[in-house]
Amino acid sequence: MKIAIVKYNAGNIQSVLYALERIGCTASVTDDFEEIKNADKVIFPGVGEASSAMRYLHERNLDKLIKSLTQPVLGICLGMQLMCKHSEEGDAECLNIFDEEVKQFKSKEYKVPQIGWNNIYDLQNTPLFEGVKEESYIYLVHGFYAAIGGHTIAKTNYIQPYSTALHRNNFYGVQFHPEKSADVGEQILRNFIFKI
Template identity: 55%
Template structure:
C-alpha cells in the first residue's frame, strides 16, 4: 500500500511521520501530482495559517488536485480547515470539499483562544472512530473551527459544540492531532489506513 503525506510547508509533518513509523506504515512525503494521484491513501496534515497555506497549495496546483482525489484522504488540523469552503483566518477561500465555513472561537466565551490541550470527542460515527469509546480524549491546538453540520462525524465542546471530525465520500478530516493523541489517535490512523 502506498501512503502519501502531502508536503506544503505547514508544520507538524514530522509528528505524522513518527506516528506512521510507530504503526509500521510506509509513506512518502511529496507535493508531486503524479505521486499523490497514484497513492492508495493520502494524508493532508498541518499546523499554520490558512491564507499562507492556501497560497502555497495554489502555487503548485494542489488546491485543484486535492479535491479531485478519489482515494481516501485524511486532513488534520489546518488540513481539515483547508478542505472546508472558507476560513475567517485572513479572509481565506479554501478548497470547498466540505460545504462549511471555518470561524474563530468567539472571545466572549470566557475561555482562552487558542483551544490548546486535551479534550474529549463525542457523537462518534463513521469508520475512523471504529473501536473508540465515547468521550475519548484527543489533543487540540486551534483558534478556528467548523460548526456542527451535515458532515460532522464527531463533536467536541469548547464553550460551544464544534466539529471534531468531518466525513464526505472519500474525504475524512479531524480538527485534533491524531498523531500526538496517544493510543486513541493511533487507532484513528490505523482505521484510516485499513479503509
C-alpha cells in the first residue's frame, strides 16, 4: 500500500511517520503531484499558520491537487482546518472541501490555545471510529476550531462545542493529533489505513 504524506510549509510530520511505523506502515513525505495522485491513502497533517500554509499550497498548485483527489484523504489539525472553507487565522480562503468555518477561540477564563487531553463525543457511525468509544480522550493543540456543521462527525467541548472530526465523501479531518493520542489515536489511524 502506498501512503503519501503531503509535504508543505507545516510542522509535525515526523511524529505522523513514527505513528504509522508503529502500526506497520511506511509512508513517503512528498509534494510530488504524481506520487500523491497515485497513492492509496493521503495524509495531510500540519501545525502552523493557515494563511501562510495556504499560500505555500497555492504557489505549488497543491491546493487544486488535494481537492481533486479521489482516494481516502485524512487531514490532521491544521490540515483539517485548511480543508474547511475559510479560516479567521490570517483571513485565509481555504480548500472548501468542508463547508465549515474556522474561528478563533475567544475566552477570558480558558487558556488559548487549548493544549492537552480532552474527550470526543457524538461520534457518528463511520469506519474511522470503529472500536472507539464515546468520551474517549484525545490530544489537542489548537487556538482555532472548526464550527459544527453538516460535515461534523464528532465533537469536543472547549469554551464551546466544536467539530473535532469532519467527513465528506473520501475526505476526513480530525482536529486532534491521532499520532499523540495513545491507543485511541492508533486505532483511528489503523481504521483510516486499513478500513476506509
